[in-house]
Amino acid sequence: MTKPIIALDFNTFDEVQKFLGQFDESLYVKVGMELYMLEGRNVIKEIRAMGHDLFLDLKLHDIPNTVARTMAGLGKLDVQMVNVHARGGSEMMRRANLAFKEHNPDGICIAVTELTSTNENMVKNELRSEISLEESVLNLAALTKQAGLDGVVSSPLESPLIHKKIGENFVTVTPGIRMSENRNDDQVRIVTPEHARELGSNYIVVGRPITQSHNPVEAYHHIKSLWEGHNE
Numbered sequence: 001m002t003k004p005i006i007a008l009d010f011n012t013f014d015e016v017q018k019f020l021g022q023f024d025e026s027l028y029v030k031v032g033m034e035l036y037m038l039e040g041r042n043v044i045k046e047i048r049a050m051g052h053d054l055f056l057d058l059k060l061h062d063i064p065n066t067v068a069r070t071m072a073g074l075g076k077l078d079v080q081m082v083n084v085h086a087r088g089g090s091e092m093m094r095r096a097n098l099a100f101k102e103h104n105p106d107g108i109c110i111a112v113t114e115l116t117s118t119n120e121n122m123v124k125n126e127l128r129s130e131i132s133l134e135e136s137v138l139n140l141a142a143l144t145k146q147a148g149l150d151g152v153v154s155s156p157l158e159s160p161l162i163h164k165k166i167g168e169n170f171v172t173v174t175p176g177i178r179m180s181e182n183r184n185d186d187q188v189r190i191v192t193p194e195h196a197r198e199l200g201s202n203y204i205v206v207g208r209p210i211t212q213s214h215n216p217v218e219a220y221h222h223i224k225s226l227w228e229g230h231n232e
């Protein structure tokens with residue numbers, strides 16, 4: 001069972017150090033655009049030097065050449081996972097994956113399908129999609145697979161369909177994790193940790209329910225035990 005990935009959505013490395021300093025075990029953490037843009041590559045090196053596994057969640061989305069060259073640079077960072085937006089298209093994804101793996105052959109490269117903050121109404125009326133949200137997730141997941149990537153970011157709600165249609169070994173990395181006592185915040189397609197396990201997600205990503213908790217270590221262990229099925 002993979003560890004829950006903790007989203008380190010902080011502004012400064014100081015805050016990250018204070019947060020991680022509360023734990024006496026190695027974690028799987030996620031650095032997103034907020035921390036990376038404000039603190040840069042050094043924060044990645046520091047967190048890796050502390051012994052934590054790292055998902056660098058920059059959701060790259062640009063023309064193929066720009067993304068491939070950026071991915072080559074990210075490949076030189078010793079991280080476990082990176083991602084792009086599937087809407088960048090198959091050529092962008094194919095080149096991103098190859099460029100990353102040239103430097104980091106064991107790393108996982110995935111693509112974001114529909115964000116977990118997206119709902120059916122947005123897909124239909126804002127993005128003017130002719131297909132449903134679920135069909136769009138599946139379409140983007142199929143494109144991601146064809147481009148040679150390892151898996152996708154989706155809501156856990158879509159994990160069963162992705163595994164059934166695309167393949168059991170195709171990885172689903174799933175944010176949008178909330179327990180009944182948590183606020184939804186800006187998340188829409190939410191699921192509890194135990195439901196995510198039942199739905200077959202390979203990884204869960206959890207931010208505010210842990211980082212904003214009055215006791216982050218306790219919150220992490222509670223979520224981890226629900227995810228691993230120890231509380232039943």
Ligand SMILES: O=c1ccn([C@@H]2O[C@H](COP(=O)(O)O)[C@@H](O)[C@H]2O)c(=O)[nH]1
Nearest residue numbers: 007032114115116175176205206207208
């Ligand atoms: O579809 C997506 C893709 C990425 N995320 C990221 O996951 C975390 C979730 O944080 P919470 O505080 O648990 O909501 C955050 O870093 C997002 O950028 C996502 O939520 N949905």
